[in-house]
Amino acid sequence: MSFQNTQPSPGGDITGNASPAFSTAAADNTLSEALLTLKKRRWIVIVAMLVGLIYGVYKAKTQPKLYSAFGQIQVRSGSSNEFRLDAAQAITGGTDTASKMLTEIQILKSDSLLLTVAREMDLANNSTFLDAKGPVTHRSLDDPAVRQATVDRLQTNLRVVLVPKTEIINISYSSLDAKLAADIVNKVISAYIQRSYETRFASTQRVSQWLSSQLDDLKQQVETSQEQMMDLQRRLGILGFDPSHNQIATSLEDLSKAAGDAKLARIIAEARYRVLSGMDPDTMESSIDALPGGAAVELNQLRTQLAEAKANYAQLEATLGPNHPQAKSVKAQITELSSEVAKEQNRLLVQAKENFVVARANENQTNAALESQKADAYKLRDDLIEYTLRQREYEANRTLYEGLLQKLRTAGVEAGLESMEIDIVDQALPPASPTLRSSSKIVMVGVIFGLIGGIIIAFLLDSLDTGLRTITEVENVTELPSLAVIPRARRTSVEQGASLTTAQKNLIVLSQSKSQFSESFRALRTSLLLSTAGHPPKFILLTSATPSEGKTTLSTNLACILAQGDARVLLIDADLRRPSVHHRFGMSGKVGLTTVLTGASTLENAAQNVSEVPNLDVLPAGPMPPFPTEMLSSQAMDSLLQHCGEIYTHVLIDTPPILSVTDGVILARHSDAVVLVVRHGKSSKHIVRRARDLLVRSGAPITGIVLNAVDLNSPDYYGYYGYSGYSYSSADSGSWEPQGASEGKTRGSREAE
Structure with missing residues (x-):
């Protein structure tokens, strides 16, 4: 079986499908989290x-x-x-x-x-x-x-x-x-x-x-306006002037009427003259009678007399003859009457012309007088406008002056009224006894302020605390899922330890198989076996950011849990600088990984079986080499891992902290699953985030994180396991001790991992 990376990229789900990043649903602060914070730091409050x-x-x-x-x-x-x-x-x-x-x-x-x-x-x-x-x-x-x-x-x-x-x-x-x-x-x-x-x-x-200064100015303005209005009245020549009735307006009206009459008379006279001058003199009297201006009475009489004389002459000439003296007298009368008629006709024509000239002259004079009167009326109109403006200015200044004068007098009276309100x-009298605040109220206020201050300090310390104590914090910082929460282990009592082997003393899953500690490893086993799609991971690497986070404890106990089934498990101690796995099982460390890599021994000779767990083999680190990193990155290491994959179902690799040395990063590339161990309350957020980034950049298949050495009685984990109130038997009772304690006892003065 290949030992190459078969895991999805960091942050992938258990089906192998990559996801951008793991996010927890409990990212937001809730009231319950606030109460947990207060309960955790209750002593401060x-x-x-x-x-x-x-x-x-x-x-x-x-x-x-x-x-x-x-x-x-x-x-x-x-x-x-x-x-x-x-x-x-x-x-x-x-x-x-x-x-x-x-x-x-x-x-x-x-x-x-x-x-x-x-x-x-x-x-x-x-x-x-x-x-x-x-x-x-x-x-x-x-x-x-x-x-x-x-x-x-x-x-x-x-x-x-x-x-x-x-x-x-x-x-x-x-x-x-x-x-x-x-x-x-x-x-x-x-x-x-x-x-x-x-x-x-x-x-x-x-x-x-x-107001006095304003009144002085207004008074001067009123007086000036009044003087200007009176000067304009004197210039207009009126006293008690009424703009709607004045002499110029009356004259203008009369002249307008007279101009109309003169124009009409001129038209009549001109028409009469034009008619008389262009008609037959013999028919003049009939036209004169038809024209306006009266009939020509004398001309009619003369014409009547001339007609009578002509009739008389015709009669005399017929009877007496033209040479008769009486006929000649009548003929002379006819001649004289004809002359009189001609003179009268000329006189009437001259009279009509004179009447026309007089009427035209009258019209011209009347129109001239009308235009002169209009000019005077226009000037009067301008004077009236100026007079109206002067009058309005005077009235406005006078009204304002009188109003301000009234306000001044009113303010003087009301000021005296206002001052009496x-x-x-x-009156204040010296009190007979002092005024003391209630003691209980003062004490209560002090307690309330102390409570508020304690809450503020608790939340402030919690925000400044960079340690990782809850699953939510770890998941938010690493953006990785949590595989399991490992509680602090119960230390085996002296009476019980007297009959136990070294492996049973150091491995709690062997001595206390029904404890919560053992159950947490079974939960971790389940999470790891389901972390990859299609097949469980073969090469499982456990590492941490810094020393003393319980990485070796997890490796040894997890190996025992995996080997308790039908699977064959090999635990490799790849910490070539501070090996400790063989101490946990009570084995010899003279032969191990380094001897196999150098060819001094074979895998079958170097691997040691754990008698308490028959399916578990342990490959100790062996003698410490001068160049551990070069040895772990060699071709021999690749061949060894390939050979182990052919023999064993699961191969667990215990590596040194990745921020201290690069051994874990090198081996992580050959693993199917990488587990990052974080110790409760010890690991810093910045350090864990840096370790996560280092593994991601190297292409390691990070499966998730394990929070180690957790106190399940703390407020953050109260009731974390559903069986927290359930126990198997009284035989599992004992005192509680962090996992580092057993490591220190096993390794003596050597620093706990």
Whole structure:
């Protein structure tokens, strides 16, 4: 059978399928883990509670006898509302009552107020206030350090509390002297009332000064605006000016009407002239009658007379003849009447033309007057706009001035009302007896703080502890599964050891086969046999990060457990620097691995059978060689392992610590399963992680870790095995002892592995 690596890569599962890394489901801290931590470090918590108890008792017995004086004041937020001049302010009562009361409390505890109290009472030189024995040297509050120390001391012992749902403030002070406590409270109240008067007076003064300066400017602006408005009125020539009714507007309206009438008259006259000048003179009278402007009466009369004369002449000429004097007289009359008609026609035409010219001139003059009046109206409009602006500016300045003047007068009245809102309900009186805190309360507080401190220290120490004590920690650090937990072994009693062989004394699985120790090795055997898919591992290598972690103990006991079945098992002691396997079985170490590798002996001659376990052979290390690493990495070692694989079912190899020498890393490449042994409470997280990394980088088939020498009675492992409360027989009873003890007895002064 080949002894080459048939294991999956580190972190693989038992089926041979590689997985990225092993992770435990219990990685997160839980409440149960916290309780285990507290139980594990319970003595730290108990000691811390005892220290807190002692301190509490000490503080309760030695607490100073402080006298607390109490005083009460009422800060009325609405005591003067009925006298307020502003109705809205009288209803709301000014600012919010709750915020105002909190503000007053902060004022009572302010540095400036307490500094005033300290100056008036000269507390910086008061030995009672300073808790000094005997007189004190003179100190001045002008010194910043003295001032700050005095104010801090006052603030520390002064308590200002608002009584819920009231306007009453409780003020108390604690001191070793009853009279001093009462005096300080009363002085704080009087200083607060005095400050209230002064601050309100100063505030009123600041408001008055500001309003006065603003009023002076506004008054000047009002006067200037009024003068500008009056100058504009004088320039407009009006007094009590009404912008909607004025002479220019009336004239403009009349001129607009007159311009319309003149234009109409000009159109009529022009039409009459145009008609008369272009018509037949003989029909002029009929056209004149049709045109507007009246009929031509004289022309009609002349035409009538001319027609009568012509008719008369025609009659006379027919009867008397044209030469008759009467006919000639009528003919002369006809000629004269014709001349008169022509003159009248010309006169009417000239009259129509003159009327047209007059109407046109009238229209032009009326339009000119209208345009002039419009210009005056436009100018008046601009003046009216300026007048309106001046008037508005004047009204605004006057309104603001009157409002500020009213506010100034109101502020002066209400300032006096506001300053009367603080009343003293109770003056502070010297207390008759000191105020002591409850002793039980002080002790309880000390115990609670001790408990909290102990818990904090316990968790702090647990976080700083780099030792591996639980399966969860080991699995989280190594990212490898745990194969088994090996408890600390029971040491065989002297009476029982008298009848046992050396192997039975050193190997607990032989002397106490029904103990929890033996059962843990059976669990380890099961984990190893199921760690590879298809076939159990043949070459099993056990190693550790550092010495004294119980690696040899695991190798020898595991070999016995594996050999108790039908399998033939060979245990090889490959620790050529500090061999100890042959001591455990009481064998001779003169012949062993080194003699086989050098050819001085054969495997059959060097391997020694264990009489207590017939299927188990042990190959001791043999004489210590000068170059162990070269010997283990030689071709002879490869051939030996191949030969062993053909003979034995399982070959266990016990190697030295891998962080000390590289022997274990070299042999790990020829193994089917590598088991990393970690000792409970001894192995460091960093060391174990480094050992794991070294094996991973070398390609070793790491199967898992074994946590050795575990105290199953510790809180971390309470009830770890289901049969922890079950025992086989009283014959297995005995005292408990870590596995290193038996190794030390076997090897004498040589250091335990």
